[in-house]
Amino acid sequence: MGLLALAIGMPLVGACLTVFVPARRQELTAIAAAGTSAVVALALAVQVWRDGPSVLTARGPAGVALVLMGDGMAAALIAMAGVVGLFVTVFAALGQGPEPAVGARYWPLLLLLWAAANAVFAAGDLLSIYLLFELVALTAVALAVLGGDRRALVAGMRYFYAELAASATFLLGVALVWADAGTVVLADLPPGMATTTSGGVGMALMTVGLLVKVPLVPLHFWLPAAHSLAPGPVSPFLSAVVVKTAFAVLVRLWFVGSSEPTAGVAQLLGALGALAVVWGSVNALRAAQLKVLIAHSTVAQIGFMFLLPPMLLAGSWDAWSGGVVQAVAHALAKAAALMAAAVFLRHAAGDTVADLAGTAARCPVATFAFGMAGLSLVGLPPSGGFVAKWHFLVASFQTGQWWWALVIVVGSLLTASYLMRVVKQTFAPSAPGPDPVPVRDHRQLVALALALVALGLGLRPTELLELVQVGAPMVAGGAGS
Amino acid sequence: VNVAVVSIGVGLFAVGLAVTFAGVRSRPRVLGLAGMAAGALVVLVASDPSNPTVWAVAVTTGATLAGLVWFATLLARWAAERGEGPATLDDELV
Numbered sequence: 001m002g003l004l005a006l007a008i009g010m011p012l013v014g015a016c017l018t019v020f021v022p023a024r025r026q027e028l029t030a031i032a033a034a035g036t037s038a039v040v041a042l043a044l045a046v047q048v049w050r051d052g053p054s055v056l057t058a059r060g061p062a063g064v065a066l067v068l069m070g071d072g073m074a075a076a077l078i079a080m081a082g083v084v085g086l087f088v089t090v091f092a093a094l095g096q097g098p099e100p101a102v103g104a105r106y107w108p109l110l111l112l113l114w115a116a117a118n119a120v121f122a123a124g125d126l127l128s129i130y131l132l133f134e135l136v137a138l139t140a141v142a143l144a145v146l147g148g149d150r151r152a153l154v155a156g157m158r159y160f161y162a163e164l165a166a167s168a169t170f171l172l173g174v175a176l177v178w179a180d181a182g183t184v185v186l187a188d189l190p191p192g193m194a195t196t197t198s199g200g201v202g203m204a205l206m207t208v209g210l211l212v213k214v215p216l217v218p219l220h221f222w223l224p225a226a227h228s229l230a231p232g233p234v235s236p237f238l239s240a241v242v243v244k245t246a247f248a249v250l251v252r253l254w255f256v257g258s259s260e261p262t263a264g265v266a267q268l269l270g271a272l273g274a275l276a277v278v279w280g281s282v283n284a285l286r287a288a289q290l291k292v293l294i295a296h297s298t299v300a301q302i303g304f305m306f307l308l309p310p311m312l313l314a315g316s317w318d319a320w321s322g323g324v325v326q327a328v329a330h331a332l333a334k335a336a337a338l339m340a341a342a343v344f345l346r347h348a349a350g351d352t353v354a355d356l357a358g359t360a361a362r363c364p365v366a367t368f369a370f371g372m373a374g375l376s377l378v379g380l381p382p383s384g385g386f387v388a389k390w391h392f393l394v395a396s397f398q399t400g401q402w403w404w405a406l407v408i409v410v411g412s413l414l415t416a417s418y419l420m421r422v423v424k425q426t427f428a429p430s431a432p433g434p435d436p437v438p439v440r441d442h443r444q445l446v447a448l449a450l451a452l453v454a455l456g457l458g459l460r461p462t463e464l465l466e467l468v469q470v471g472a473p474m475v476a477g478g479a480g481s
Numbered sequence: 482v483n484v485a486v487v488s489i490g491v492g493l494f495a496v497g498l499a500v501t502f503a504g505v506r507s508r509p510r511v512l513g514l515a516g517m518a519a520g521a522l523v524v525l526v527a528s529d530p531s532n533p534t535v536w537a538v539a540v541t542t543g544a545t546l547a548g549l550v551w552f553a554t555l556l557a558r559w560a561a562e563r564g565e566g567p568a569t570l571d572d573e574l575v
Contacts (some may be wrong), residue, residue: 150560157560
């Protein structure tokens, strides 16, 4: 349990230190804090995998409690945040100089967001989750507008309005559930609570709030602009880690307590996920700007994660593995792709896909990194994305819900189509003039290393698959441990 | 649970929601969000008004919400200083 508290505390301590150290030491302090946080996160994953789940509870009066759950899902997501956070920190540190400076506020905000995200991944009570979401929203939006131009601010405002509306909706749901169940601890919610009027309305309101925060189509209106206009060292953490916080809470809300969704609710969530896969992919195919394309890709990839509820409820163990591994694999691959994209855009003539002509010659390592990350996003073997989609496919046939297999196949083909647009354009001949020469940008190596981690997840997935099974929910259909 | 007070809270939340999504400028939107937050807090307190824990939770969550609403006004002011116009962002981006 000490490691769980440390996994939350280390980035928090790092955030405080980066506020107080002299400006010239900020980067070094941030890298040290990120490295330590990543090591602690991985150690936590090993501990949970080896020793099983643990729960830290501090109970107060009137059903109020602070609960931290050190189960397999929390450990896997905290480890994912640790790896992504470390790579993002190194990427940002190497980007100072010619890259538009993100300023001294970047480091404490990033580390604070990291700590808050880790705490959300482990939180097991509704009031803590609500308060932590406020911290996530505040720091994520502050990071997203660090660039400071008007468009980024307008996008950040829209992001923040959505977050605030979602938080108020979530709080209203918490109030109704607390009044109905007399507790805010997820594991203590009574069976069938969603079938009472106030309990059902409360669960519905919390779910809507979480769907805005994830976000899931059709509540995704804020994401493409906010993520695509965020600075280069910010987008990877937003797209990889922050969108997973609300997903983790949603899964806990419906499956860790005794309040399983009805088959109709689970199918609706799956259908919205399928809609997100198609809608996000089609918009990615249409997008002119590179970062907008990747932001729409995030909308689509989130959709895959929502295939978990209907198939888990039907009793498929593989659906659980597929959902959590998809969250981890997408994070690693998407962060690598966004880092490669930041390098592309630094050395390209403009920010559109068309401007990428000649990029493969200028940024060969980043191009290779983008391609490797793309393999995982498409779900080709050997990659983490393949492991996730394979488990979803198995689950769809196990449960007889073959239509989700169709979504996975169509979604993968669409993903390959929009990513190939980018890769193909990087090999297109550049404008007449001297041949492009390879640039010296060490951030390419960071992107490549992370892309290889995403790929490596598929070469040795056993430990991750065993980890996500630790403390997984028991559902009516028979899945769980 | 005081049904009348819960109804007031839900009503306040609904009006806030409507104002938030009907507003085209920052100020009414922020006011709408504040209304949604206030409605949620009213329902929270109405669940058990005699319980000091409920009040303590309401004060804590209310304080964080107030902080967030303040940050929203700050963002709106920064955007206005940089010439916030109609929401044409989607046209510019896609």
